Amino acid sequence: MSENFAHLSVLLNEAVEGLNIRPDGIYVDGTFGRGGHSRRVLSHLGEHGRLIAIDRDPQAIEAAKALADDPRFTIVHGGFGQLAEYIEQLGLSGKIDGVLLDLGVSSPQLDDAERGFSFLRDGPLDMRMDNSKGQTAAEWLARADIEDMAWVFKTYGEEKNARHIARCIAADRDETPFLRTKDLASLIERITKHKERNKHPATRVFQAIRIYINSELEQISQALEGAVEVLAPHGRLSVISFHSLEDRMVKRFIRKYSQAEEVPYGLPVSEEQLNRNRKLQPLGKAIKPSDAELELNPRARSSVLRVAERLAQ
Ligand SMILES: C[S@@+](CC[C@H](N)C(=O)[O-])C[C@H]1O[C@@H](n2cnc3c(N)ncnc32)[C@H](O)[C@@H]1O
CATH class of the missing domain: 1.10.150.170 (Putative methyltransferase TM0872, insert domain)
Structure with missing residues (x-):
């Protein structure tokens, strides 16, 4: 079973710092994995804080049982593409203070030959996250x-x-x-x-x-749209990508929601109409892992973190 396989969380400090955690805030970790980021978020939360974690992998859900005694923690089995629906069902839409997505596969998924993700390990050609x-x-x-x-x-x-x-x-x-x-x-x-x-x-x-x-790109696109929908004003979006297709999507998404609407030159439109589309403010530049992290965890090599804040409109 995958429990013998560990996962070293990537950009742990940076991604959680990006969420700017308030002790009584409500956060979503869309990619629980083995819970490295989730545990760090919980460590910043007070007794009234809340964390809703999601993962589509049954083994990740099994691993989340270790946190079952924590009343601040809820785990959901499913795709993060449905993030907005899960949050709506919990009655928390518009109240989320931060959404974290650590995309891609976990080390246990890659290292367990039976999951079929790795060309380096012989196993059934499966590759389903769920x-x-x-x-x-x-x-x-x-x-x-x-x-x-x-x-x-x-x-x-x-x-x-x-x-x-x-x-x-x-x-x-x-x-x-x-x-x-x-x-x-x-x-x-x-x-x-x-x-x-x-x-x-x-x-x-x-x-x-x-x-x-795994319909990964569709899932990411739905999750990003869902995050914008569920975030409270000034809520944070913190996304770690692992390849250029993912990062390009995240970058374009943040750009799309951080720019004013384009209208043909000369049309009489108000400032308010122009800014209708502006829902996110990018925070800083893309963040890459430090040399110290790369030395410890070469799998962090291609990771990139982008952080944005939900505007108050
Ligand atoms: C890189 S790992 C996350 C590791 C985690 N942050 C940690 O520190 O342990 C990515 C996880 O996201 C999950 N995942 C990937 N795509 C998903 C999706 N569309 N919906 C839900 N979970 C997904 C994978 O099953 C995997 O467990």
């Missing part, structure tokens, strides 16, 4: 059109050889189905001519399939 439902990566690869596979590899993996890899998968799969991570990793290794230094040739395709199988 492995209690939905199609696995193996099931998708067994049926997907070449066009669809190529699109996924290119769009979500920024893979240059997307079409070639998709064709090779389709050509091989009837005879040797791709059931295990090593089946897919070795095919890509075999057909990749120009290998990048320090990067396994299957890195991009594994990332792409994971994003597709």
